[in-house]
């Protein structure tokens with residue numbers, strides 16, 4: 001884990017809500033695994049005191065590529081960094097996904113949950129393991145980068161809630177229907193909690209192992225403040241684990257979702 005001041009080399013607005021930046025941070029890029037994240041100091045003054053956790057979207061030529069949705073002050077500040085600007089980041093943090101040994105593998109993304117899954121699917125493609133990606137969003141405005149993902153050779157299936165792209169409905173419905181035709185060896189998911197809960201329950205019914213990336217508000221990001229705990233069921237016991245240091249990726253069957 002490194003704490004660095006690193007230079008932004010590329011900064012792109014993909015549409016009004018989504019941005020992507022590339023950061024020259026080989027010390028982090030060289031050891032980073034899919035599902036891990038960096039913790040970035042965004043801005044100056046009171047907003048910079050709490051770093052923002054952002055997953056690694058891609059590692060390219062020893063640089064880190066981050067894809068993020070502009071939500072509040074921190075991500076707005078990050079989206080305004082220009083090539084040549086510097087950012088203060090710590091990483092790689094957390095426990096990432098365990099890569100599969102065989103396929104087919106299914107990856108299910110909801111909204112900006114696509115970010116860590118993109119790094120994962122690129123690694124899986126390099127192992128020549130068959131993969132299908134399901135991606136759900138509110139409308140086609142939230143679907144950036146589809147062509148790029150297709151160019152990686154990924155079979156990507158899309159659902160939008162308003163039907164403006166792909167199949168109308170939730171991505172979980174598309175995912176469930178696909179289960180009638182075939183069964184994956186492993187399932188990976190990142191997105192809203194309600195989506196993760198449905199995916200995990202379907203995986204349990206099928207007897208397929210799932211790994212899910214959870215999102216919690218974070219303070220230290222290092223396992224010290226216990227501000228990001230989630231309940232896990234393991235070996236018959238209920239325990240609290242830090243999402244930042246024991247996760248953000250957990251085995252789906254171990255996660256205790258809210259009723």
Ligand SMILES: Cc1cc2nc3c(=O)[nH]c(=O)nc-3n(C[C@H](O)[C@H](O)[C@H](O)COP(=O)(O)OP(=O)(O)OC[C@H]3O[C@@H](n4cnc5c(N)ncnc54)[C@H](O)[C@@H]3O)c2cc1C
Nearest residue numbers: 050052053054055068069071072073074075115216217218
């Ligand atoms: C492990 C992890 C990986 C993430 N990866 C990505 C990613 O790749 N792309 C992306 O767009 N978003 C990602 N997020 C969500 C991202 O961290 C929040 O959208 C961001 O922190 C919002 O900050 P803000 O200042 O723009 O918004 P504000 O709402 O103004 O944030 C105020 C405070 O709340 C915290 N906060 C707000 N929302 C979240 C949230 N959902 N999760 C954690 N802290 C939050 C911020 O850190 C900040 O301290 C990730 C979250 C986690 C936990």
Ligand code: FES
Nearest residue numbers: 219221225226244
């Ligand atoms: S954010 Fe401090 S322990 Fe996780």
